[in-house]
Amino acid sequence: xxxxxxxxxxxxxxxxxxxxxxxxxxxxxxxxxxxxxxxxxxxxxxxxxxxxxxxxxxxxxxxxxxxxxxxxxxxxxxxxxxxxxxxxxxxxxxxxxxxxxxxxxxxxxxxxxxxxxxxxxxxxxxxxxxxxxxxxxxxxxxxxxxxxxxxxxxxxxxxxxxxxxxxxxxxxxxxxxxxxxxxxxxxxxxxxxxxxxxxxxxxxxxxxxxxxxxxxxxxxxxxxxxxxxxxxxxxxxxxxxxxxxxxxxxxxxxxxxxxxxxxxxxxxxxxxxxxxxxxxxxxxxxxxxxxxxxxxxxxxxxxxxxxxxxxxxxxxxxxxxxxxxxxxxxxxxx
Numbered sequence: 001x002x003x004x005x006x007x008x009x010x011x012x013x014x015x016x017x018x019x020x021x022x023x024x025x026x027x028x029x030x031x032x033x034x035x036x037x038x039x040x041x042x043x044x045x046x047x048x049x050x051x052x053x054x055x056x057x058x059x060x061x062x063x064x065x066x067x068x069x070x071x072x073x074x075x076x077x078x079x080x081x082x083x084x085x086x087x088x089x090x091x092x093x094x095x096x097x098x099x100x101x102x103x104x105x106x107x108x109x110x111x112x113x114x115x116x117x118x119x120x121x122x123x124x125x126x127x128x129x130x131x132x133x134x135x136x137x138x139x140x141x142x143x144x145x146x147x148x149x150x151x152x153x154x155x156x157x158x159x160x161x162x163x164x165x166x167x168x169x170x171x172x173x174x175x176x177x178x179x180x181x182x183x184x185x186x187x188x189x190x191x192x193x194x195x196x197x198x199x200x201x202x203x204x205x206x207x208x209x210x211x212x213x214x215x216x217x218x219x220x221x222x223x224x225x226x227x228x229x230x231x232x233x234x235x236x237x238x239x240x241x242x243x244x245x246x247x248x249x250x251x252x253x254x255x256x257x258x259x260x261x262x263x264x265x266x267x268x269x270x271x272x273x274x275x276x277x278x279x280x281x282x283x284x285x286x287x288x289x290x291x292x293x294x295x296x297x298x299x300x301x302x303x304x305x306x307x308x309x310x311x312x313x314x315x316x317x318x319x320x321x322x323x324x325x326x327x328x329x330x331x332x333x334x
Contacts, residue, residue, distance in 0.1 A: 024232030027253065035252055042248035048315035049244030052079070052305055052330040056315070056323035062298035063288060063323065064090065065314055067305030069238055072175035080180035082331030083300075087181060088188040091297030094288060095178055096304065098192045105198040115202050122150045123157070126214060134221050134259065154213035155205035160219040181302050193291065195284045195303065204275050211269055219258050219268035230257075241330060243309040247273075280310040285317050 027038070043049045052067040064086055069076070087093060097105070109115055124132045132150075138161055139149035148158060185192050205213065230253050237246040251269050255262045284303075290300045301314065308315050315325050 015095065021294050024228030024230070026236045027233045028236070028249075032165050038252065039245045039248055040176070040240075043242050044108050046244035046309055047311055048309050048313055048325070050241050051243070051308070051327045052145045052238070052241045053169075053328040054230045054308065054315050055326045055328050056318040057326070058321070058323040061323075063292055063318065064298060064300040064328070065308055065318075066177075066181070066300060067241075067243055067308045068177040068192060068302050069235070069239075070096075070176040070178055070304065071084065072179075073235060075239060076177050076180060078331040080177060080184065082329070083187070084184050086298075087184045087300060089298060090190055090300045091295040092291055092299045093181060093185045093192045094291060094299060094301045094303075095192060096195055096302075097178075097198060098194050099182060100282070101194050101198040108199060115199070115206075116153055116156050117151050118153055121155065123217075124150055126154075126210070127218075131218060131221070131229050135217070138221050153206070153310070154210070154217040155208065158213075158217045161217075161220040178302055181300075190300075195287055195301070196280065200280065200283075201276070201287045204279065208271075208275065213238055215264065216268045216272060218260055219265045221258065238305060243305045247306055247309070277306055277310070281307055281312055281314055281317060285321075288314075288318075289321065 028039075031039075048054065054065040056063040056065060066086075068084060103254065123135065127135065135157075136146035136149065139146055139157070142160060152160070182192065184190075230250075233253070234246055234249060237243075237249055251266065254269070255265050258265050260268075284301075284307075288299070288301055303314065309312060310316065319325050
C-alpha cells in the first residue's frame with residue numbers, strides 16, 4: 001500500500017524528491033549547453049516560473065500558495081518551520097489530500113482492486129515484446145515482480161516508474177512538506193480541507209484512452225539505476241525554487257533515457273501536463289475562491305510545486321481573477 005501512495009505522491013508532483021535512502025547525484029553538470037539553455041529559457045519565459053511561496057491579495061482577501069513536495073527529505077525541516085507562523089495565522093489549509101482522505105483512499109483501493117489492475121488483459125498483450133522486456137526490467141529494479149507489473153493499469157505503472165526503488169524503502173517515504181504542514185495545522189488548530197476528491201487522479205487517467213496510457217508508460221520506462229540521479233536533480237531544482245525548470249528538466253531527462261523519439265516523449269509530457277496539472281488547477285480554482293470568500297482569515301493552499309507555475313498554474317489563474325501576486329520568502333536549508 002505504501003508503494004501505491006508513494007507513487008501517487010511522486011507523480012502528482014513530478015518535482016518529487018528522493019527519500020533520504022537515495023544517494024543520487026545532480027545530473028545537470030553533464031548537460032549540454034543546449035540543454036542548459038532550455039532550462040534557463042523555461043525559467044525565464046514561464047509565468048511564475050520561480051518561487052515556492054506566493055501571496056495573492058485582492059480586496060482584503062489573502063491566499064498563500066505554497067509549492068510542496070510529497071516525499072520525505074530531511075531538508076524539508078527548514079521550510080516547514082518557516083511556514084508555521086503562516087499556518088497559525090490562517091483560517092484554512094487546503095491540500096491535495098487530507099489525513100482523512102488518505103485513509104479513505106486506502107479503503108477504496110482495498111475494496112476495488114480494479115482502480116489499479118487491468119481486468120481483461122495484461123500489459124504483455126498490449127505492448128511489443130521488446131517494450132515489455134524493458135518494462136519488466138525497470139519494474140524489477142523497483143522491487144516489483146514482472147508477473148505483478150503485467151496486471152497494473154498503464155497509467156499507474158507510469159507513476160511507479162517515476163520513483164527509484166530506494167524511495168520506497170524508507171518507512172517515512174510520505175513525510176513530505178504536505179505531511180509536515182498537516183502536523184503544524186493540527187498543532188495550531190487550523191482547519192484542513194481537500195482541494196479535490198481522493199479518487200480524482202484515478203478517474204482522470206482511467207478515462208484516458210488505453211493507447212494514451214500506453215504512450216505515457218513507454219515514455220516512463222527508464223533503467224532502474226537512473227532513478228536516484230533523476231530524483232536528486234529534481235530535488236536540487238526544488239530547493240532552488242525553479243519550478244518551471246523542474247518540469248522542463250523532467251522532460252529532458254526522459255528524452256535522454258527513453259527509447260522513444262523525442263517528439264513522442266514530448267507528446268506524452270503534454271498529455272500528462274494537461275491531465276495532472278491544467279485540468280486539476282482549473283477544477284481547484286473555484287474551491288480556492290469559495291474558501292477565501294467564506295473564511296475571514298487568510299487561506300493557505302499547499303499543492304505540488306508544479307501546480308504553481310505556467311500560464312495555467314494556480315498563480316496565473318488567481319492573477320486573472322484580479323489578485324495581486326507577491327513572491328514570499330521560502331526558508332531553505334543551510
